[in-house]
Amino acid sequence: MSTDTGTTEVVPDVFVRPAGARDTRAPAPAAVRIEGVSQLFERGRPAVLDGVDLTVEEGEFVCLVGASGCGKSTLLNLMAGLLEPTAGQVEVSAKRPALMFQEPALLPWLTAAGNVELALRARGVGKAGRRAEALRLLRLVNLEGQETKRVHELSGGMRQRVALARSLAQDSSVLLMDEPFAALDAITRDVLHQELTRVWAEQRLSVVFVTHNVREAARLGTRVVLMGSRPGRIVREWKVTFPQPRTIEDSGVSALATEITQELHKEISRHGH
């Protein structure tokens, strides 16, 4: 099945991004290129993903939204290399993309800095370099002075920021995020949105952000991709052209979220009968 992709410019803007997904010029290396990917977990069961095409350009912030079970986490795991596709191609420009989970997934016997240092060790950074780099990354996520704290001494938001610092320590240009803020309270999530947006811009990352929170997607992304369920496929996508910093209360964010939600509801109701 081919993807039915309608691109809507939500808010006209004086700033124009270079053409993104549908660039006809010489192909710049995409951060992630997914072509015709299908995923079957068991023979005879419906496919989890069916013929998914998705290209994430360098520096894009792509939000994947969809109902539970639409295969968005599976798609992310394919990009992370934790799964092999049943059919199709997955290409990622970074050798090893960084992946952030819904849970902070910090190792409780290590300090905040120790968790970041483990990622640096995996990259083969020397001992002295590890310490300095870990402190720099923790400063980047506003955790200066918390480096010796153990995981249980940190709040949920702080833990997720340590996890972000650890992902950044992988020094990958591609950051994959699997509902990383879903378990946080609204105030903390709001602050982490700001922080993530800043880090994304500063570090020039390409981000794929999976969420079921439509407003969050409109708040963060440069592009929002709506996925349908059973089988998982791409239904529609929106380019978000109004600039950062946005807030979740912005009327543009709100309008876009409303539109995406309507589309999402349409997609979900198809399964009711």
Add this chain to the structure above:
Amino acid sequence: MVTELQRRERTLLGAAEEKERAVVAGLDALDAGPQLPPRPGPWRVFVRSVLPPLVFLAGLVGVWQLAFLAEIKPSYALPSPAHVWETFSATVADGRAAEAIWTSLSRGGVGFAMSLVIGTLLGLAMWWSRWLRAAVGPIVSGLQSLPSVAWVPAAIIWFGLSNAAIYAVVLLGAVPSIANGLLSGMKQVPPLFDRVGRVLGLSTLARTRYVLLPAALPGYLGGLRQGWAFAWRSLMAAELITYSPALGQGLGQLLNLGRELTQMSLVISSITLILVVGIAIELLLFAPLERRVLNRRGLTMR
């Protein structure tokens, strides 16, 4: 390539950053979990945890004294607390207690160290090899419930009245607990931790060294603690039965001497010494170790 939009965004983000920092700082201050209550002072510790057992012990001695006065049993079978205390201090004073403690403890230490190595290797092997786990697992678990004193006759026939026989019994007592402790510790490691190791790009060996083994540490420590308890019991059982001048006089042999001389005061003194050593190892070695590991991970209420 930096576009106009990106440049504009970055400037705006810079301005927003100051505000963000202030909000984050405030949020973190509010969020930082409730402060732990201050550690109780020495007097409170004494009243809460030292005094109760002392009071109980004093009560026990009181009941014992009453039973002695009532002559429930003849005095050779139930000596007075004062008489036992006399024998106890004499045993301590003439160096027999120290000698017995040293003999048993060094034997227990060596036996436990051997069990530690063998049990750990066995646990790891059972983790790596599914086949081995299926084949050996049930037997190892079964051995845990077999009182290791049952091995004493076999050990004596194989090794004679020697240290080797005693070590064999200690090993059979402690190795299964340690191997099983490590294995169950590793089984309980959340799969998420392993995924983290994979995402970070750690090799299998590095994941074992930096993720799996540290994560399994609490279960492993539990196994060690139980392993020591089993080793110490097995040792006493073995010493009680294998009695030979060549073996020196451990606590078990001292206990057996009391039985042969029908000297109840020596029997009670020996039992007391065995108990004291067991408690001391627990309080001085395993309890602090476990508390430290659990505290670091926030798994205790303190």
